[in-house]
Amino acid sequence: MWPVILFPLLISSVVGGWEKKFINFGSFVCPREEKALGRCLKDSFNLYIPQLASGLPEYGLPACEPLVVPSLTVEQSTGAIRVSSTYSDVTVRGPSKMKVTNVDVNPRKHLVVVDMHIPELLMRGRYRLHGNVLMLPIEGEGTFSGRYSDIDAVVTIKLGRAHRENSVDALSCDSLDVHFHVAGASVQLNNLFGGDGELGRAMNKFLNENWQKLTEELQAPLEVALKDFLKPLADHSFATLNADDILYS
Structure with a gap:
């Protein structure tokens, strides 16, 4: 987990074969040992993720926040809630505030598993x-x-x-999947019942008291939106490496 500024010290302190023990990863020089590599990747991701909000033009990455979900349809038919709903022009803010808390690298299975925490996601739309x-x-x-x-x-x-x-093969991000758990959620639907204020307030109160049901229905589209947010970062990050630097086979 050494920044590039320490690179000369690495050369002087490692006698022979240092290139087999370390990997250049962006502005980091990472040890190849799996646990140390995971810690180094965590620091690297945490450096780049906040910059994705405004984009990284030097890497060809446009501004990624707010995320835009053009449309989605939700069919709820569980318990006391049986509702068909559509959402459009949905914007999502907050992904660039996420923090990576742990990275596990498994070179034999060709897997990287990243744990992260997102303080909040804010959505608006119709x-x-x-x-x-x-x-x-x-x-x-x-x-x-x-x-x-x-x-x-x-x-x-x-x-x-x-x-x-x-040249040698580059490392690639063949697939990326996101699953998350939410500790709390709230929603405000304006103009329910044709603008009846009392009924609208009562219904919003009920929906927020049963937010778990709403979360279950909207989670899949949000996971797709987060995947779209993170995939360009993973594509760029891993494409800078040689496949043989990480993969064992």
Whole structure:
């Protein structure tokens, strides 16, 4: 977990074969030993993730926040909630505040598993819904806002090889999947029941008291949005390495 500024010290302190023990990873020189490599990758990701909000033009990465989810449809038919809803023009803010807490590298299985914490995700957009809640008909169309708080996410990256002309294979991010657990959530649906204030407030209160159900239905689209946020970072980060630097086979 040594920054590049310490590179000359590494050369002077490691006698012979140092290039087999360390990997250049962005602005870091990382040990190849699995646990030390995981700690070094954690520090490297935490350096780059905040910069993704405004983009990294030197690496060809555009601004990634807010995330935009053009549209999604949710069918809820569990317990007292039976609602069909669509959401459009959804923007998500907060991914660039995430912190990587642990990285496990498994060169034999070609896997990198990243644990991270996201303080909150803030969503805004438009909605349309109809259905029944506690046998009460519900309908509405308008704007909404939502907040997910204290999110613990697990990112699983499958590594592979990318052919290079006249050179050794590069490391590639063949796939990236995100799954997370949410500690709390809230939502505000405006213009429920055609703008009936009393009914709208009562329904928003009920939905927020049963936020786990809302989270279950909206989690999959948000996991896809986080995947879209993280994949360019992983693509760039691992493409700078030679496959043989990480993979055992």
